[in-house]
Amino acid sequence: MASRTVVLIGTRKGCFVLESDGQRRDWNLRGPYCEAWPVFHAVMDASSGAIYAAAASDWHGSAIWKSTDLGETWTHSSEGLAYEDGRRLSKVSNLAANHGRVLVGVEAPGIFESTDGGESWSLKTTLAGQPGSEVWDDPANQPPGHLGLSALIGDPESKDHWWAIVQGIGLYETNDDGATWTPRNRGLRADWPREHEEVGFCVHKVVHAADRQRMYQQNHVGMHRSDDAGLTWTEITEGLPTEFGFAAAAHPHDRDTFHVIPLDPGHGRTMPDGKACVWRTEDAGSTWRRADAGLPQSGAFVGVLREGMAADTYDVPGYYFGTSTGQVFASNDDGGSWTEIASYLPPISSVEVAVLD
Amino acid sequence: MADVHLPMTLTPLFPGLPRKLEVDAPTVVGVIDELDARFPGLRDRLLELGRPTIRQHIHVYVDRERAGLDTPLETRSRVDVIAAISGG
Numbered sequence: 001m002a003s004r005t006v007v008l009i010g011t012r013k014g015c016f017v018l019e020s021d022g023q024r025r026d027w028n029l030r031g032p033y034c035e036a037w038p039v040f041h042a043v044m045d046a047s048s049g050a051i052y053a054a055a056a057s058d059w060h061g062s063a064i065w066k067s068t069d070l071g072e073t074w075t076h077s078s079e080g081l082a083y084e085d086g087r088r089l090s091k092v093s094n095l096a097a098n099h100g101r102v103l104v105g106v107e108a109p110g111i112f113e114s115t116d117g118g119e120s121w122s123l124k125t126t127l128a129g130q131p132g133s134e135v136w137d138d139p140a141n142q143p144p145g146h147l148g149l150s151a152l153i154g155d156p157e158s159k160d161h162w163w164a165i166v167q168g169i170g171l172y173e174t175n176d177d178g179a180t181w182t183p184r185n186r187g188l189r190a191d192w193p194r195e196h197e198e199v200g201f202c203v204h205k206v207v208h209a210a211d212r213q214r215m216y217q218q219n220h221v222g223m224h225r226s227d228d229a230g231l232t233w234t235e236i237t238e239g240l241p242t243e244f245g246f247a248a249a250a251h252p253h254d255r256d257t258f259h260v261i262p263l264d265p266g267h268g269r270t271m272p273d274g275k276a277c278v279w280r281t282e283d284a285g286s287t288w289r290r291a292d293a294g295l296p297q298s299g300a301f302v303g304v305l306r307e308g309m310a311a312d313t314y315d316v317p318g319y320y321f322g323t324s325t326g327q328v329f330a331s332n333d334d335g336g337s338w339t340e341i342a343s344y345l346p347p348i349s350s351v352e353v354a355v356l357d
Numbered sequence: 358m359a360d361v362h363l364p365m366t367l368t369p370l371f372p373g374l375p376r377k378l379e380v381d382a383p384t385v386v387g388v389i390d391e392l393d394a395r396f397p398g399l400r401d402r403l404l405e406l407g408r409p410t411i412r413q414h415i416h417v418y419v420d421r422e423r424a425g426l427d428t429p430l431e432t433r434s435r436v437d438v439i440a441a442i443s444g445g
Contacts, residue, residue: 035366059366059402059412059414059440059441060367060370060403060412060415060440061401061402061406063402077398078398078401078406079398079401082405082406082407083407084407088405088408089406089407
């Protein structure tokens with residue numbers, strides 16, 4: 001049976017779906033979905049094929065939207081999606097669908113779980129008691145956009161084992177499905193004072209290499225790599241144009257190959273010099289090279305956010321990234337060249353890809 | 358019976374929900390509870406999740422006066438629920 005390639009785009013004005021076949025040359029765009037609510041992250045549950053989208057309307061609040069027909073129809077729910085201790089849930093920001101459940105990271109930091117396909121939610125953890133939690137549990141530190149739970153990273157081999165990133169605090173690992181946590185930030189750099197030895201790092205994005213023992217991390221001050229599943233980190237920034245960025249994607253089959261999109265670290269947070277570029281290493285960060293064939297090389301002051309890049313799983317993998325100005329670029333030849341497959345979308349928050357048989 | 362007028366952003370979220378309908382309730386929160394019973398989940402779209410507070414950008418008027426959840430309704434009161442200015 002021919003493959004279908006489905007790219008989910010979360011934007012400030014709804015969720016969009018780009019669809020192609022296994023060749024990934026011609027694309028069909030559908031949307032906007034979710035009543036054009038701001039969508040911060042949209043993912044597909046590989047086991048059920050359901051799409052989940054974390055969205056927050058300025059008027060009507062946060063909800064998780066769900067589609068079981070690749071976006072044609074949607075339902076939404078926020079039942080149970082509230083703190084009972086007085087903290088305000090201002091935004092749902094990050095989703096993970098695996099092992100028969102859906103997890104959503106929220107702001108103020110916490111993780112809610114649904115075991116009934118997104119119909120209802122219950123609080124799973126706030127990582128209470130972890131070093132740094134006194135910062136994120138302080139209501140004075142919880143304006144929207146700060147100190148949220150910005151990533152949930154699953155382990156396909158174990159429901160109990162996964163990671164979470166608290167924005168501006170660091171990476172945490174659990175081996176008992178969220179009951180207890182351990183900070184995993186040893187070796188990271190921070191250019192600011194920290195109150196705790198183990199936390200206080202601004203971790204933007206963590207992705208696994210093909211073997212899952214290796215992890216790559218883009219944070220506020222540098223690219224880092226771990227060869228022991230996050231226990232220790234080594235900086236690999238040298239050779240990149242800036243130390244700052246958000247989006248990253250690993251090769252799905254080669255543990256040494258990895259991609260990142262460095263950005264101007266100041267107010268601009270766009271690609272340096274107006275030249276759109278993905279940077280690629282094929283030796284685990286020892287050396288880097290530009291992978292920019294087909295990308296605009298002048299006047300392209302575009303940014304890409306932390307969930308804005310994804311890799312598919314074909315033998316010759318494809319990569320996808322969406323920009324803060326609404327373009328989606330794709331490579332169907334393992335990063336050898338890029339094609340603009342959508343040009344005029346709203347500002348893009350997230351890009352995820354699924355291959356369907 | 359109060360005449361309740363809802364914002365256009367709300368009706369697409371709940372199949373069958375009209376822009377205007379009649380609700381028998383003594384207060385604004387009573388209207389919202391009644392609507393939530395008819396259209397499960399509607400309360401969460403007008404009030405803060407888990408809190409008895411009208412959302413920041415949702416305004417409610419009773420007989421053209423700004424109202425709160427406890428504002429009482431008269432027979433034939435008009436209740437306007439407004440999605441206030443928010444972003445672009």
